[in-house]
Amino acid sequence: MNDTTILEAVDLRKAYGHGLQRMPILDGIDFRVRKGDFVSVVGPSGCGKTTLLMALAGLSQPDTGEVRFRGQPVTQPPQGLAVVFQDYSRSLFPWKTARENVIFAMRDTAQKTRQERRDRADELLAAVGLKEFAQKYPWQLSGGMQQRVAIARGLASESDLLLLDEPLAAVDAQTRADMQDLILELAQRFDQTCLLVTHDVDEAVYMADKVIVLSRRPTSVATEIPVDLGKRRDQLATREQPGFLHARHEVMERIRSYRSQMAG
Amino acid sequence: MTRALLWSRGAVSLIFVLALWQAVALSGAVPAKFFPGIPAIIDGARQMIATGELPRNEILTLGRALTGLVLASVAGIALALLSDASPFFDRGFRTISSLLQPVPPAAVVPMAIFALGLGIKLYIFIILLVSIWGPYLNGAAALRAVPREQILTGRMLGLSPAAIMFRIKLPAAMPQIFAGIRYAAAVSLIAVVVAEMLAGRDGIGFLLVRKSFSIRIPETYALMFVTMFNGVLLALLVNLARRVLTGWHVRQTGASK
Numbered sequence: 001m002n003d004t005t006i007l008e009a010v011d012l013r014k015a016y017g018h019g020l021q022r023m024p025i026l027d028g029i030d031f032r033v034r035k036g037d038f039v040s041v042v043g044p045s046g047c048g049k050t051t052l053l054m055a056l057a058g059l060s061q062p063d064t065g066e067v068r069f070r071g072q073p074v075t076q077p078p079q080g081l082a083v084v085f086q087d088y089s090r091s092l093f094p095w096k097t098a099r100e101n102v103i104f105a106m107r108d109t110a111q112k113t114r115q116e117r118r119d120r121a122d123e124l125l126a127a128v129g130l131k132e133f134a135q136k137y138p139w140q141l142s143g144g145m146q147q148r149v150a151i152a153r154g155l156a157s158e159s160d161l162l163l164l165d166e167p168l169a170a171v172d173a174q175t176r177a178d179m180q181d182l183i184l185e186l187a188q189r190f191d192q193t194c195l196l197v198t199h200d201v202d203e204a205v206y207m208a209d210k211v212i213v214l215s216r217r218p219t220s221v222a223t224e225i226p227v228d229l230g231k232r233r234d235q236l237a238t239r240e241q242p243g244f245l246h247a248r249h250e251v252m253e254r255i256r257s258y259r260s261q262m263a264g
Numbered sequence: 265m266t267r268a269l270l271w272s273r274g275a276v277s278l279i280f281v282l283a284l285w286q287a288v289a290l291s292g293a294v295p296a297k298f299f300p301g302i303p304a305i306i307d308g309a310r311q312m313i314a315t316g317e318l319p320r321n322e323i324l325t326l327g328r329a330l331t332g333l334v335l336a337s338v339a340g341i342a343l344a345l346l347s348d349a350s351p352f353f354d355r356g357f358r359t360i361s362s363l364l365q366p367v368p369p370a371a372v373v374p375m376a377i378f379a380l381g382l383g384i385k386l387y388i389f390i391i392l393l394v395s396i397w398g399p400y401l402n403g404a405a406a407l408r409a410v411p412r413e414q415i416l417t418g419r420m421l422g423l424s425p426a427a428i429m430f431r432i433k434l435p436a437a438m439p440q441i442f443a444g445i446r447y448a449a450a451v452s453l454i455a456v457v458v459a460e461m462l463a464g465r466d467g468i469g470f471l472l473v474r475k476s477f478s479i480r481i482p483e484t485y486a487l488m489f490v491t492m493f494n495g496v497l498l499a500l501l502v503n504l505a506r507r508v509l510t511g512w513h514v515r516q517t518g519a520s521k
Contacts, residue, residue, distance in 0.1 A: 059416055077420045091413035095435045095512045105421055139516050157421060 005071075006161055006193050007033040012055055012065040014048075025051045026062065027218030035160070038187055038194045040204035042251060043214030043222075044258040049197045052219070053165050056195070057083050069161070079107065082159035086166040088146040092138040098125060098149045099134040105156040124152040127186060144175035151183065155190050162187070164196040168203065177235050180207055184233055201255065205248045206233060213251055216258045225250050300482045305489065308482030317471060318490070325456055325468040326494060328384065332391025333452045333498070337445050340396045344403025344441070345429060354404070361397065369394050369455045373462040382465050390459045395448035402444030406437035439513040442506045449498040457491060468494070 012029040015022050025048040033039050043049055054060040056067055058077040067074040069081060082105075085091040092101050102121040106112065112120070125134050128148035130141075138146050147167055154162055164183070168176045184207060187194050198204050204211050208227050215222040227247045229238055238244055282302055288294060289301035300308075312318035347354040369390050380386040410433045418428040460469025468490060475483040507514050 057420065059419060077422060079422060081420070083416070083420050085413045085416070087411075087413055090411035091417055093414060093432070093435070094516065095438075095510070105417075107421065137512055137516065153417075 004034045004036075005032045006035040006069065007056065007195065008068040009052075009056065010066045010068065012052070012062045012067065014051055014055065014060075014062045024218035026055070026220075028220045029065070029214075031212050031221055031224065033161075033193060033195055035193055036191070037209045038184070038196070038207055040196045040198060040208035040211045041214060042198060042201055042204045042211060042255065043219065044216050044255055045199060047214050047217050048219045049199075049214065050165065052214075053083070053163055053197055057081060057163055059083075080159050081161045081163065082154040082157045083163045083165060084147075084150050084154045084167045086169050088143065088150045088167075088170070089138070091150055092146055092153075094137060094139055097135050097137055098130060098141070098152075101138065101149055102152050102156045105153045107157055121152075121156065124155050125149070127155070127189070128152045128182065142175075144171045144179060147171060147179065148182070151186065155186065155192070159192065161193045161195065164194060166198055167196075169199070176203075181233070181235065183207070184231075188231065201248060201251050202239070205244060205251060206235075206238060211247065211251055213254045222254055222258075223250075298481055300485060304482045305485045308480070308484075309486035309489070312471075312483055312486065318487075321467050321471045322490060322494075324466055325460065326497070328387040328467065329391070329449075329453050329456045329494070329498060330501070331384070332388050332456065333395060333445070333449055333502075335388060336392050336395035336448055336452065337399045337441075339392060340399025340444065340448070341403050341434075341441060343396070343400045344407055344437075345434070347400075347404045348407040348433065349425070349429065361400065364393065365397055367393065369458050370462060373459050377463055382463050386463060387456055387459055390455050391452045394455045395452040398444035398446075398448035398451070399441055400444070403437055403441045406440035407433050409440075410436045438510045442502070442510060446499065446502050446506075449502050450495055453491065453494055453498060 009029050009031050012026050013024070014026040015024040017023050029052060031039075041049060041052070051060070055062045056074075058067070058069075058074040058081070061075070069078045072078070093104065096104060099118065099121045102124055103117050106117055106120065122131070122134055125131060128151055130145060130148055130152070133141060133145065138149060141149065147170075151167070167183070168179050171179060180203060183194070183196075186192065194207075196204070196207055205227055211225045211227060213222045213225065214220070225247050227243065229241060229243050286302045289296065289299050309318065343357065347357060372393060373386075373390060376386055376389055380389055414432050414436060415428055418432045423431065456467070457469035457472070460467035461473050462469075464470050464473065468487060472484060472487045472491075475487060
């Protein structure tokens with residue numbers, strides 16, 4: 001391991017069920033995420049992306065293999081790692097306002113006064129463009145706004161690594177493009193390494209420095225495709241660059257080969 | 265729909281019921297002696313207020329119902345939390361709860377008098393027996409139904425199982441628990457009046473039996489109206505507590521209408 005690796009999956013294996021019912025989900029997953037990188041994970045549907053994410057977050061244990069975060073084996077959710085879930089309407093606390101939701105995620109509450117925590121929460125809400133909505137409850141906000149609150153909450157835990165579990169799957173197309181740019185901007189500004197799980201190939205390539213393509217279940221890493229487009233992305237220009245089109249083509253081709261295998 | 269409109273609607277339907285009552289009483293379809301009109305009933309109530317027996321017994325009954333309801337709610341929530349935390353307890357208690365739920369309070373009162381005497385212990389016991397299930401069953405179901413993402417969010421923040429229980433699951437379950445408490449409030453009033461009727465020393469239930477056995481018809485009806493009033497009063501109190509403790513949910517469901 002070199003010292004810029006922040007997250008590492010080593011031969012992760014996991015199966016559900018026993019005996020004849022036994023179904024292997026993860027079949028030897030290996031990859032590394034370097035500090036400061038934005039990595040996308042894509043794969044054919046039903047390939048165990050959620051199972052993988054749960055293992056990476058320390059929320060479930062693999063049968064064999066290991067997840068290492070900053071070089072330490074992950075056996076429970078480690079400090080410095082935050083998850084933004086797909087279903088924002090179920091992950092935010094409806095009895096708390098946007099500000100209270102963000103404050104809830106602050107870990108070092110003992111060292112901060114009430115006012116300091118409030119100010120920090122408002123700062124994070126301003127960063128996701130919700131300055132005026134701090135006092136609103138999640139159910140008073142649109143889907144895109146709720147997901148922004150969830151992202152602000154992820155940042156509030158002072159993480160270095162954000163695991164994003166299909167965070168934009170449930171928002172409309174226009175909001176989606178805005179949110180992609182917002183997430184990229186926040187990753188830079190708050191110095192976050194990001195691992196984005198998505199089923200959208202265009203999104204995976206647009207956001208990432210590296211795309212990890214997963215195979216069909218039982219899942220392993222099919223290939224890793226670097227995306228050399230620099231840190232600055234633009235919804236129009238980036239998507240027209242040859243590098244983007246090339247990476248997109250390769251990812252698509254891989255995933256399509258699994259789909260046609262399934263059909264055949 | 266505005267609140268004023270809802271209130272006036274409630275008032276209109278109350279007046280309608282009273283008018284219908286009075287019309288039946290005046291029509292002669294039922295013997296007037298056994299179905300007095302509203303003025304006679306009001307007069308009966310006034311007499312019981314003048315002698316002091318209505319206020320004295322009303323305070324006793326309301327006090328018992330309210331104490332019992334608060335204890336049943338706290339105990340029901342505590343059992344629901346235990347059920348959620350321990351599958352072992354949940355299994356065991358589920359059997360006990362399905363055995364106890366169908367027991368009618370009237371069947372238990374005579375034995376309970378011997379065991380617990382005629383004091384507040386008797387009433388608390390009877391109310392617990394019938395009122396605990398609303399908060400318990402609703403609480404246990406609601407705790408099980410807390411979205412997985414909310415619990416995982418707690419785990420990602422390194423919260424202990426106890427912190428997840430009290431800071432995430434319990435607040436998430438509160439609205440449904442209150443639905444159970446609202447039901448328990450009505451049941452606790454019935455239970456306390458039944459127990460008073462059988463235990464026979466004081467309270468609205470006792471007064472009801474005494475008045476009907478001495479064929480004081482208007483007073484008997486007046487006392488029945490008092491039990492209805494008590495139901496409304498207790499429901500209002502529960503609603504007040506609900507607004508204080510889960511105001512967010514009251515507004516959420518209000519906003520979606």
